Amino acid sequence: MCNVIYANFPHKQKRNLPRKRVFYLGQYYVGPPLCQSLEKLWIKRKPDNRWVFLQYHCSKAYELEEYDGDDLLAALECVPLAEEVTIDDLLDMGWYHKGEIVHILRNETELKP
Numbered sequence: 001m002c003n004v005i006y007a008n009f010p011h012k013q014k015r016n017l018p019r020k021r022v023f024y025l026g027q028y029y030v031g032p033p034l035c036q037s038l039e040k041l042w043i044k045r046k047p048d049n050r051w052v053f054l055q056y057h058c059s060k061a062y063e064l065e066e067y068d069g070d071d072l073l074a075a076l077e078c079v080p081l082a083e084e085v086t087i088d089d090l091l092d093m094g095w096y097h098k099g100e101i102v103h104i105l106r107n108e109t110e111l112k113p
Contacts, residue, residue: 021045023043025079026041027082041054049098051068
């Protein structure tokens with residue numbers, strides 16, 4: 001006798017990226033103490049999970065620095081923004097983390113010191 005169990009596994013849905021590519025991050029202070037100016041920081045999504053910091057001045061956009069998606073969190077920690085940008089905000093912008101590749105040793109002799 002054969003028992004058959006039918007199961008429907010949910011398919012992973014491809015996450016749709018938002019249509020817009022430029023997002024406002026917030027304001028931060030630039031300059032020496034007591035002579036600081038308040039600047040606005042924008043971020044632009046490029047293909048292949050690349051991100052660029054933008055700054056607008058006199059109706060022109062200036063690209064400051066370009067980061068890979070894995071390095072973006074470390075770069076955002078260095079910018080003293082007035083309001084914190086959370087991972088949920090970045091996910092809504094289309095950011096994703098590729099993860100880390102771990103190479104496992106296949107030979108047991110390599111594991112022994």
